[in-house]
Amino acid sequence: MPELPEVESICRMLRARIVGRTVSAVNVSLPRIIRRGRLSDIVGFKIERVFRRGKFICFNLSGGLMMFAHLRMTGTFLWRDDLTERPSHLRAEVEFGDHCLFYRDIRTLGGIWVAKDGFTPWKRLGIDPFDAGFSARELQSRFQGRRIAVKQALLDQSIVAGIGNIYASEALFEAGIHPARTAGSLGLQELKRLRNAMIDILSAAVESGGTTFRDFRLSDGRDGAFQDFLKIYAKEGEPCPGCSGLIKRLVQGGRSTYYCPGCQH
Ligand SMILES: [Zn+2]
Numbered sequence: 303m304p305e306l307p308e309v310e311s312i313c314r315m316l317r318a319r320i321v322g323r324t325v326s327a328v329n330v331s332l333p334r335i336i337r338r339g340r341l342s343d344i345v346g347f348k349i350e351r352v353f354r355r356g357k358f359i360c361f362n363l364s365g366g367l368m369m370f371a372h373l374r375m376t377g378t379f380l381w382r383d384d385l386t387e388r389p390s391h392l393r394a395e396v397e398f399g400d401h402c403l404f405y406r407d408i409r410t411l412g413g414i415w416v417a418k419d420g421f422t423p424w425k426r427l428g429i430d431p432f433d434a435g436f437s438a439r440e441l442q443s444r445f446q447g448r449r450i451a452v453k454q455a456l457l458d459q460s461i462v463a464g465i466g467n468i469y470a471s472e473a474l475f476e477a478g479i480h481p482a483r484t485a486g487s488l489g490l491q492e493l494k495r496l497r498n499a500m501i502d503i504l505s506a507a508v509e510s511g512g513t514t515f516r517d518f519r520l521s522d523g524r525d526g527a528f529q530d531f532l533k534i535y536a537k538e539g540e541p542c543p544g545c546s547g548l549i550k551r552l553v554q555g556g557r558s559t560y561y562c563p564g565c566q567h
Pocket residue numbers: 542543544545546547562563564565566
Protein backbone atom coordinates (compact mmCIF):
# COMPACT_ATOMS: atom_id res chain seq x y z
CA MET A 303 0.00 0.00 0.00
CA PRO A 304 1.41 3.41 -0.87
CA GLU A 305 2.41 5.39 2.22
CA LEU A 306 3.67 8.96 2.49
CA PRO A 307 6.99 8.40 0.63
CA GLU A 308 5.33 6.65 -2.31
CA VAL A 309 2.60 9.28 -2.54
CA GLU A 310 5.22 12.04 -2.28
CA SER A 311 7.19 10.41 -5.10
CA ILE A 312 4.09 10.30 -7.28
CA CYS A 313 3.39 13.96 -6.41
CA ARG A 314 6.90 14.90 -7.55
CA MET A 315 6.43 13.03 -10.81
CA LEU A 316 3.07 14.73 -11.38
CA ARG A 317 4.48 18.16 -10.50
CA ALA A 318 7.25 17.79 -13.07
CA ARG A 319 4.88 16.58 -15.79
CA ILE A 320 1.52 18.29 -15.51
CA VAL A 321 1.90 21.65 -13.76
CA GLY A 322 1.26 24.36 -16.35
CA ARG A 323 -0.59 22.00 -18.69
CA THR A 324 -4.26 22.34 -19.59
CA VAL A 325 -6.66 19.39 -19.50
CA SER A 326 -7.87 18.71 -23.04
CA ALA A 327 -10.15 15.72 -22.41
CA VAL A 328 -11.08 13.15 -19.78
CA ASN A 329 -12.48 9.66 -19.82
CA VAL A 330 -13.87 7.58 -16.97
CA SER A 331 -13.95 3.79 -17.38
CA LEU A 332 -15.23 3.06 -13.88
CA PRO A 333 -17.69 5.76 -12.76
CA ARG A 334 -17.61 4.86 -9.07
CA ILE A 335 -13.90 5.75 -8.90
CA ILE A 336 -15.07 9.40 -9.12
CA ARG A 337 -16.26 9.87 -5.56
CA ARG A 338 -17.54 13.39 -5.95
CA GLY A 339 -18.27 15.84 -8.76
CA ARG A 340 -17.64 15.13 -12.43
CA LEU A 341 -14.21 14.60 -13.91
CA SER A 342 -15.39 16.41 -17.05
CA ASP A 343 -15.59 19.60 -14.95
CA ILE A 344 -11.79 19.94 -15.18
CA VAL A 345 -11.65 19.98 -19.01
CA GLY A 346 -10.25 23.29 -20.26
CA PHE A 347 -8.61 24.18 -16.94
CA LYS A 348 -4.90 24.37 -16.21
CA ILE A 349 -3.09 22.45 -13.44
CA GLU A 350 -1.51 25.13 -11.26
CA ARG A 351 -0.13 23.15 -8.32
CA VAL A 352 0.18 19.56 -7.11
CA PHE A 353 0.75 18.87 -3.42
CA ARG A 354 0.24 16.18 -0.83
CA ARG A 355 -1.80 16.16 2.38
CA GLY A 356 -1.16 12.92 4.23
CA LYS A 357 -1.78 10.26 1.60
CA PHE A 358 -4.06 12.49 -0.50
CA ILE A 359 -2.75 13.96 -3.75
CA CYS A 360 -4.22 17.43 -4.27
CA PHE A 361 -4.43 19.32 -7.56
CA ASN A 362 -5.09 23.07 -7.77
CA LEU A 363 -6.60 23.98 -11.12
CA SER A 364 -7.33 27.35 -12.67
CA GLY A 365 -10.82 28.66 -12.03
CA GLY A 366 -10.60 27.71 -8.35
CA LEU A 367 -11.16 24.02 -9.08
CA MET A 368 -9.67 21.28 -6.93
CA MET A 369 -9.11 17.62 -7.65
CA PHE A 370 -8.06 15.09 -5.03
CA ALA A 371 -6.89 11.50 -5.38
CA HIS A 372 -6.30 8.74 -2.85
CA LEU A 373 -4.53 5.61 -4.08
CA ARG A 374 -5.52 3.31 -1.17
CA MET A 375 -4.15 -0.20 -1.85
CA THR A 376 -3.38 -0.45 -5.54
CA GLY A 377 -4.02 2.91 -7.22
CA THR A 378 -1.33 4.64 -9.24
CA PHE A 379 -0.88 7.32 -11.87
CA LEU A 380 0.90 6.54 -15.12
CA TRP A 381 2.17 9.25 -17.45
CA ARG A 382 2.23 8.24 -21.08
CA ASP A 383 2.83 9.95 -24.41
CA ASP A 384 1.43 7.00 -26.34
CA LEU A 385 -2.34 7.16 -26.01
CA THR A 386 -2.89 3.97 -27.94
CA GLU A 387 -1.03 1.74 -25.49
CA ARG A 388 -3.57 1.48 -22.70
CA PRO A 389 -2.65 -0.08 -19.36
CA SER A 390 -4.73 -2.82 -17.76
CA HIS A 391 -7.05 -1.91 -14.89
CA LEU A 392 -7.44 1.60 -16.30
CA ARG A 393 -10.16 3.46 -14.38
CA ALA A 394 -9.88 7.08 -15.51
CA GLU A 395 -7.75 9.21 -17.79
CA VAL A 396 -6.92 12.87 -18.05
CA GLU A 397 -5.53 14.04 -21.38
CA PHE A 398 -3.16 16.94 -21.89
CA GLY A 399 -2.96 17.25 -25.66
CA ASP A 400 -0.54 14.56 -26.82
CA HIS A 401 0.10 13.21 -23.30
CA CYS A 402 -2.18 11.34 -20.97
CA LEU A 403 -2.33 10.70 -17.24
CA PHE A 404 -3.84 7.29 -16.58
CA TYR A 405 -5.34 6.33 -13.24
CA ARG A 406 -4.87 2.60 -12.82
CA ASP A 407 -6.28 0.68 -9.86
CA ILE A 408 -6.50 -3.11 -9.62
CA ARG A 409 -8.65 -3.37 -6.49
CA THR A 410 -10.50 -0.09 -7.15
CA LEU A 411 -10.41 1.07 -3.52
CA GLY A 412 -8.88 4.41 -4.47
CA GLY A 413 -10.83 7.45 -5.54
CA ILE A 414 -10.87 10.84 -7.21
CA TRP A 415 -12.83 13.85 -5.98
CA VAL A 416 -13.57 17.03 -7.94
CA ALA A 417 -14.62 20.16 -6.05
CA LYS A 418 -15.12 23.86 -6.66
CA ASP A 419 -16.51 24.81 -3.27
CA GLY A 420 -13.74 24.37 -0.69
CA PHE A 421 -14.68 20.73 -0.08
CA THR A 422 -11.93 18.38 1.12
CA PRO A 423 -12.24 14.57 1.07
CA TRP A 424 -10.88 14.23 4.60
CA LYS A 425 -12.70 15.07 7.81
CA ARG A 426 -9.88 15.37 10.28
CA LEU A 427 -6.39 14.93 8.95
CA GLY A 428 -3.52 14.79 11.45
CA ILE A 429 -0.21 16.61 11.20
CA ASP A 430 2.05 15.68 8.30
CA PRO A 431 5.54 14.58 9.39
CA PHE A 432 6.98 17.00 6.82
CA ASP A 433 5.06 19.99 8.24
CA ALA A 434 7.29 22.56 9.93
CA GLY A 435 5.25 22.20 13.12
CA PHE A 436 5.91 18.46 13.47
CA SER A 437 7.90 18.44 16.74
CA ALA A 438 8.23 16.15 19.76
CA ARG A 439 6.01 18.54 21.72
CA GLU A 440 3.39 18.43 18.98
CA LEU A 441 3.44 14.63 19.12
CA GLN A 442 3.20 14.83 22.89
CA SER A 443 0.06 16.94 22.76
CA ARG A 444 -1.49 14.62 20.16
CA PHE A 445 -0.62 11.49 22.17
CA GLN A 446 -1.57 12.93 25.55
CA GLY A 447 -4.02 10.74 27.45
CA ARG A 448 -4.26 8.24 24.58
CA ARG A 449 -4.50 4.68 25.85
CA ILE A 450 -4.08 3.06 22.43
CA ALA A 451 -0.75 1.47 21.48
CA VAL A 452 1.75 3.90 19.97
CA LYS A 453 1.82 1.80 16.77
CA GLN A 454 -1.96 2.23 16.44
CA ALA A 455 -1.67 5.95 17.16
CA LEU A 456 0.87 6.33 14.34
CA LEU A 457 -1.51 4.60 11.92
CA ASP A 458 -4.44 6.84 12.93
CA GLN A 459 -4.57 9.37 10.07
CA SER A 460 -6.36 11.90 12.29
CA ILE A 461 -3.32 11.99 14.62
CA VAL A 462 -0.42 11.79 12.15
CA ALA A 463 -1.11 11.80 8.41
CA GLY A 464 0.69 9.61 5.89
CA ILE A 465 2.18 6.85 8.06
CA GLY A 466 1.27 3.24 7.32
CA ASN A 467 2.25 -0.16 8.62
CA ILE A 468 5.77 -0.28 7.18
CA TYR A 469 7.05 3.10 8.32
CA ALA A 470 5.38 2.86 11.74
CA SER A 471 7.28 -0.38 12.46
CA GLU A 472 10.55 1.03 11.14
CA ALA A 473 10.30 4.33 13.04
CA LEU A 474 9.50 2.62 16.35
CA PHE A 475 12.48 0.30 15.88
CA GLU A 476 14.79 3.21 15.08
CA ALA A 477 13.51 5.08 18.15
CA GLY A 478 13.87 2.02 20.44
CA ILE A 479 10.20 2.16 21.46
CA HIS A 480 8.11 -1.00 21.94
CA PRO A 481 5.07 -0.85 19.59
CA ALA A 482 2.66 -1.98 22.32
CA ARG A 483 3.46 0.95 24.65
CA THR A 484 0.45 3.20 25.11
CA ALA A 485 0.85 6.43 23.17
CA GLY A 486 0.19 8.58 26.23
CA SER A 487 2.98 6.90 28.22
CA LEU A 488 5.84 8.15 26.04
CA GLY A 489 8.15 10.75 27.55
CA LEU A 490 9.46 13.78 25.71
CA GLN A 491 12.89 12.22 25.06
CA GLU A 492 11.25 9.15 23.53
CA LEU A 493 9.03 11.36 21.42
CA LYS A 494 12.07 13.28 20.21
CA ARG A 495 13.66 10.01 19.11
CA LEU A 496 10.43 8.93 17.46
CA ARG A 497 9.95 12.24 15.67
CA ASN A 498 13.55 12.23 14.39
CA ALA A 499 13.31 8.58 13.32
CA MET A 500 10.13 9.28 11.36
CA ILE A 501 11.67 12.24 9.54
CA ASP A 502 14.91 10.34 8.78
CA ILE A 503 13.18 7.21 7.50
CA LEU A 504 10.52 9.03 5.49
CA SER A 505 13.10 11.35 3.92
CA ALA A 506 15.33 8.43 2.91
CA ALA A 507 12.32 6.60 1.52
CA VAL A 508 11.18 9.64 -0.47
CA GLU A 509 14.64 9.91 -2.00
CA SER A 510 14.62 6.22 -2.88
CA GLY A 511 11.00 6.34 -4.04
CA GLY A 512 11.93 9.27 -6.24
CA THR A 513 14.34 7.15 -8.21
CA THR A 514 12.22 4.02 -8.03
CA PHE A 515 9.04 5.49 -9.28
CA ARG A 516 10.28 5.50 -12.82
CA ASP A 517 10.59 1.72 -12.67
CA PHE A 518 7.27 1.45 -10.93
CA ARG A 519 5.61 3.56 -13.56
CA LEU A 520 7.13 1.67 -16.45
CA SER A 521 6.97 -1.86 -15.17
CA ASP A 522 3.66 -1.53 -13.37
CA GLY A 523 3.56 -2.78 -9.82
CA ARG A 524 7.13 -3.35 -8.68
CA ASP A 525 7.90 -2.44 -5.09
CA GLY A 526 10.01 0.63 -4.40
CA ALA A 527 13.75 0.59 -3.76
CA PHE A 528 13.08 1.59 -0.15
CA GLN A 529 12.72 -2.15 0.47
CA ASP A 530 16.51 -2.04 0.75
CA PHE A 531 16.29 0.42 3.65
CA LEU A 532 13.95 -1.67 5.76
CA LYS A 533 15.58 -3.01 8.91
CA ILE A 534 12.74 -4.84 10.58
CA TYR A 535 9.54 -4.88 8.53
CA ALA A 536 8.51 -8.41 7.41
CA LYS A 537 11.74 -9.86 8.86
CA GLU A 538 10.30 -12.06 11.61
CA GLY A 539 12.85 -14.62 12.82
CA GLU A 540 15.79 -12.81 11.21
CA PRO A 541 18.58 -11.32 13.33
CA CYS A 542 18.06 -7.74 14.52
CA PRO A 543 20.58 -5.35 12.87
CA GLY A 544 21.04 -3.70 16.30
CA CYS A 545 21.60 -6.60 18.73
CA SER A 546 21.49 -9.80 16.63
CA GLY A 547 18.52 -11.06 18.69
CA LEU A 548 15.60 -12.41 16.67
CA ILE A 549 12.99 -10.05 15.25
CA LYS A 550 9.49 -10.80 16.48
CA ARG A 551 6.03 -10.15 15.06
CA LEU A 552 2.87 -9.21 16.89
CA VAL A 553 -0.60 -8.43 15.56
CA GLN A 554 -2.17 -5.09 16.45
CA GLY A 555 -5.55 -4.10 15.06
CA GLY A 556 -5.33 -6.96 12.55
CA ARG A 557 -2.00 -5.72 11.16
CA SER A 558 1.45 -7.22 11.68
CA THR A 559 3.98 -5.25 13.65
CA TYR A 560 7.66 -6.24 13.63
CA TYR A 561 9.93 -5.37 16.54
CA CYS A 562 13.02 -6.39 18.45
CA PRO A 563 12.39 -7.26 22.12
CA GLY A 564 16.06 -6.56 22.86
CA CYS A 565 16.15 -3.05 21.39
CA GLN A 566 12.61 -1.73 21.87
CA HIS A 567 11.25 -0.94 25.33
ZN1 LIG B 1 17.66 -5.69 18.62
